[in-house]
Amino acid sequence: MPYVEASARSRQVVAAARRVLARDGVARTSLRAVAAEANVPLGTLQHVFPSKEKLLRAVIEDVVGEIAEVLKSSAELERGLEHAIRQGLTNFWSQLVVGDRNLQIMQYELSTHALRTPGLESLARWQYERYSRIVAAWCQEAAGNAGETCAVPFGRLARVLIASVDGLIIQYVCNPDATRSAEDLEDVITMLVALADVRPAGHGQ
Secondary structure, X not given: OOOOOHHHHHHHHXXXXXXXXXXXXXXXXXXXXXXXXXXXXXXXXXXXXXXXXXHHHHHHHHHHHHHHHHHHHHOOHHHOHHHHHHHHXXXXXXXXXXXXXXXXXXXXXXXXXXXXXXXXXXXXXXXXXXXXXXXXXXXXXXXXXXXXXXXXXXXXXXXXXXXXXXXXXXXXXXXXXXXXXXXXXXXXXXXXXXXXXXEEOOOOO
């Protein structure tokens, strides 16, 4: 087998793990199955990811990175927080929900698997902490670039945003009604914009 740098091997394995998880579900995904999907010896995979927990954590980090990239690339952050919320969530929904339903199922399975597996409970908490941090940083950057203030802390805005969108995703996964989900997403966006109550920095001082 030709030599492959560790970082490239890690990306190869994580990509294979995402395919197996989306196809077979978390419970039926094993290191052996991922090694076969990645076309690498099991020992090579275990050298990169010694345990299933470490591999699942890497998958979650990869998904978080993908979400962050979609949010940042889909909204001009210099146009302010309201624009970022409206444009970012609309593009997130079209690309990573409607466009990749299995990705959303996989993320929920990762959470429930961790919560039901002794010793892995912290993985679910870490998963949502990562989601919250990336969304909070994205919102703060958009507001900061436009010289705006937000009526609630960015961490709280991020948690409410994630909770609201998570609920819509579950409903869409169970019943993929595109028209209904688009209308509901617009209502959630309106609610989030109202919660943020965006104003120019220094307004009212």
